[in-house]
Amino acid sequence: MKLFQRLLVAPAALGLMAPLAANADVSPVSTESDFSSEVIQARVDGLESQLGEVMAGQFSSSTKLSGKAAFITGYVDNNAATSSDEITFEYMYQLNLNTSFTGEDNLYTRIKSGNVGDASGTVGHFVDKGQGTYLSAANSNNNAVKVDKLWYQFPVGDSMTVWVGPKIENYYMLASAPSIYKPVTKQFALGGNGSAYGSSTSPGFGAAWTQEVEDPSAARWAVSANYSAKSGDNSAENKGLFGDDTESFVLTKVEYGSPRWQVSLATSFKEGWDNDGYYQSALATKSPNVAADSSMTAYAVRGYWRPETSGSVPEVQVGYDWATIDGAAAGEAEDTSGWMVGLGWKDLFIDGNRAGIALGSRQAATGLKSGGTVTSDPEEDNSVWEAYYTFKVNDGVSITPAIFGGSDLTNASGTVTDVDGAVLLTEFRF
Known part of the structure; x- marks a missing residue:
């Protein structure tokens, strides 16, 4: 400028x-x-x-624009009578605007569009949260261009960062990401997309403190805490940011590690949510609910390790989540748990290419409130997996063939069945 x-x-x-x-x-x-x-x-x-x-009249800020487009071609077969395994060709388009006013702060705006399923996300294999085939590259805005994320972050002193925004998720307000695994399906994001991480885009605010160290490669402590409210933009009675019936979400994360390795523990407290999360079993998502005024306390343990040099030795990511629910109705989940392991290879075979394999169990109910007709979660023994290889065509274009699947998952018709699918992602970054 x-x-x-x-x-x-x-x-x-x-x-x-x-x-x-x-x-x-x-x-x-x-x-x-x-x-x-x-x-x-x-x-x-x-x-x-x-x-x-x-x-004097020059702009007081600098803005950088980046973005990406994804062509999504593939199919999903969930072995149900109503299943369609037709090959679809869909897209996602994203723009990222980063604006700084002081050189140390950042106003982040993300604009997105796509046609993967309909606007509600209930139609389309690649935006199906129930059976875990929701792609990280998918967007279901039904071709509408929308502001998808909007927040402002700024430093306080040398060790503290603060975030505040009307459209933000809790895992953006952390000292560092909880996972280094790059997923194809969203169920493997964040080291296992369970109860602690992965809130809906909501109004929120948070802060993170990072210990200062002289050597950037040395291990250090960091602590993060944030608050988000799913009904924070709702002016109805008892809603808003702090209303009695607002779906509130408090997350804290304590971590210790270096750029090569890290271990962390996150604790979150949810109150008034009408479902537990996006990527869990059908029974686990029934609790808590607003009518019962129930609450949930969730925990997430994460750990990762990177080799000194890229190539044949993979990066390793592990995660384990569990939660307890207070106020569940008879036959609903009182306890849930899930896990994942992800392996990633940078520069495998050719510099710039990447491969990944992940497997795990999506969070399912391990304990039910007595008195109901349901005695166990049909998805308690579920398993999910994915594998991919990314070809770097040049600095802006990559092609990723991927396969994924799972067993004992609930499909769109409510039947517990097996799922498998394949996708070819062509991504353009600029």
Whole structure:
């Protein structure tokens, strides 16, 4: 932006300097030369004043634009009578705007569109949260362009970062990401997309403190805490940011590690939510509910390790989640748990290419409130997996063939069955 302004100022400056040079007296020193010098000086002062006005009107911020587009081609077969394994061709488009006003802060805006399923996310294999085939690259805005994320972050001192925004999720307000595994399906995001992480996009705020160390490769402590409210933009009675019936979400994370390895423990407290999360069994998502005024306390243990050099030795990511629910109705979940292990290979076979394999069990009910007709979760023994290889065509284009599947999962018709699928992702980054 400054270069653009200078290009505008330069011709104006040259235009003002030209008459100055024309009026300059190059004759030998005389009584008139002093007067000419005063005239020139006056004009120079005027030029400086005009330049000052131009500089005063320049933009007080700098904005960087980046983005990506994804072509999504593939199918899903869930072995149900109503299942369709037709191959579909869909898209996602995303723009990222990062604006700084001081050089240390950031106003982040994400704009998204896509046609993967309908706007509610209930139609389309690749936005199906129930059977775990929701892709990380998918978007179900039904071709509408929407502001998907919007928040502002700024430093406080040398060790603290603060976030606040009307559209943010809790895992963005952390000192560091809980997982280094790059997933194809969202169920493997965040080291296992369970109860502790992965809130819906909501109004929220948070802060993170990171211990200062002299050596950037040394281990350090970090603590994060944040609050989000799913009904924070709802002005109805008892809703809003802190209303009695608002779906609130408090998350804290304590971590210790270096850029190569990390262990962490997260604790979250949910109150008033009408479901537990996106990527869990059908029975586990029935609790808590607003009518019962129930609450949930969830925990997430994470750990990862990176090798010194990329290649044949993989990165390792592990995660385990469990939760307890207070206020569940008879036959609903009181306890849940799930786990995942992910392996990632950077620069496998060819520099720039990447491979990944993940497997685990999505969070399911391990304990039910007595008195109901349901005695166990049909998805208690569920298993899920994925595998992919990314070809880097150039710095902006990559192609990723992937396969994924699972067993004992609930499909769109409510039947517990097996699922398998394949997708070809072509991504353009700019």
